[in-house]
Amino acid sequence: MDETADPGPPHVRPENMRAGDVDREQVLDRLRIAHAEGRLDLDEFDERITATLAARTYADLRALTVDLPGQPPAPPAATPPPPEPGPLQDLDALQERDLRGAVIGWAGASVVTIAIWAMSCIATASFVYPWWIWVAGPWGLVLLSSWVRDRRQ
Structure with missing residues (x-):
């Protein structure tokens, strides 16, 4: 022994x-x-x-x-500590934060390009081709498909 x-x-x-x-x-x-x-x-x-x-x-x-009516304080019951977040929970939080940041970036770039387009329309006093669609559109579709894919999982 x-x-x-x-x-x-x-x-x-x-x-x-x-x-x-x-x-x-x-x-x-x-x-x-x-x-x-x-x-x-x-x-x-x-x-x-x-x-x-x-x-x-x-x-x-x-x-x-002990000599007073009512309940004395009871020792706490032995309870296991709460489970720590697993790798999947961490991954979900990380993906959500990344998607949120990507959406903020997309929204900012879209607002800037639309503002530039609107100013060029005003400056030329004519309708200019809405080229900003080619900036905001594909990027927005990629973000939307990422969001849908994450929701399905």
Whole structure:
């Protein structure tokens, strides 16, 4: 038997788990209600507030409210951490951001070319062939087909 093997983390009982600020706030709320209801006098209320702020574990907090009606703070249930985004989720977000940037670029270029065309029509006082269609049209069709392809997947 290997004596250097790591036995793993020691098992911690739920009541011995460390309490957090949210847990302390819940106990403080219960103590405020108990004081308002007349269950705690001012001195005992002050002592319990001080002890609540110094409490480290759920057992410490439970001892401060065990003689009060209502539910004591329960240790959190062991929940697995949320799954991290997988490669497909990252790829979807990246493609959406890239498509959004491409559409913004297309819209900007289209507005500029249409403005130049409109100014040339005004300057010559005649209708000029709408050449801007050859800039905005094919580029827009490529973006539209990319968007449709992404939506189908």
